[in-house]
Amino acid sequence: MTHTSAKQLLPVANKPVLFFALESIAAAGLKEVGIVVGETGPQIMRSVGDGSSFGLDVTYIPQAEPLGLAHAVTIAQDFLGDDDFLMYLGDNFLSGGIASFVNKFRAERPSAQVLLTRVADPRSFGVAEVDGRGRLTALVEKPEFPKSDLAVAGVYVFTPLVHEAVRHIRPSWRNELEITDALQWLIDSEHDVGYEVVTGFWKDTGSVPDMLELNRLVLERLRCRVDGDVDEASEIVGRVEITAGATVRNSRIMGPAIIMAGAEISQSTVGPFTSIGENCRISGSAIDSSIVLPDTSIDGVQRVEKSFIGRNVEVTGPDSAPGVYQFVLGDHSRMQIGATG
DSSP states (O other), X not given: OTTTSOGGGOEETTEEHHHHHHHHHHHTTOOEEEEEEOTTHHHHHHHHTTSGGGTOEEEEEEOSSOOOHHHHHHHTHHHHTTOOEEEEOTTEEETTOSHHHHHHHHHHOOSEEEEEEEOXXXXXXXXXXXXXXXXXXXXXXXXXXXXXXXXXXXXXXXXTHHHHHXXXXXOOTTSSOOHHHHHHHHHHTTOOEEEEEOOSOEEEOOSHHHHHHHHHHHHTTOOXXXXXXXXXXXXXXXXXXXXXXXXXXXXXXXXXXXXXTTOEEESOEEOSSEEEOTTOEEESOEEESOEEOTTOEEEEESOEESOEEOTTOEEEEEEEEOSOBOOEEOTTOEEEOOOOO
């Protein structure tokens, strides 16, 4: 998927993950946002624009190479000036927003504050260690033998002191300037580094199962709204959103599910927990627990489930191809399922 699209723009419930982050930032009362962009910068700029649709004022900060989060802080220093600032990784999702996290920082004024979450396998994350008195004592990036299950959740608040910390660190074994090393410098220098543990849902959208789980969570909040063209031979069950411009013919749509404008659903079953993008065509097929990106067609496939299907993809089968299929298909893919004898 990320060969052809910015990871942060991959959608859940037909909304890019990055948009959830920007909405959380705006809801926390922040207005000025700098987005650090690399080679996918033009895609992100086209999607976000000047930020006014989110109530934000957005500045774009080019990063020639992905050399670590602390490096991102360095190249953003002219934008940041001497202000306190929030850093939010654009491919992370948090239910409940960040207002309480930001307010805690404003009230207590530590030198830095980090959001933590409990995970089953911390080895893929920065891991926090907390002593018996509840003080943050160490942060280790992707440890082979983690000492806790508290992972860094990709949201931080810093005072300008972090710029001094970044100047004191060196590239890690990954040849990146790690923000965990900058935080560790602050801890070792006896500066106060606070933290808060996520109480709601958090997800780092780093894999297809993560995206599908997040899609499921967001769709759980869906309200029923049918503005599209649904014929009398079709059945709508549960919380389903059908956008104006979508058509449903002789089909069953089971919520929670969302179908975007221009989509055509005929003689098919869709849902639950399925997002169908704009201008998709689903014909003679059944699909559930899946994400289908715009301009894709699925024709004559008896059952598709737990799939992530990119833009402008064609999936075809013989008349109602038997079996259950699970796909991960990148943009512009073509998949034809052969008949079985």
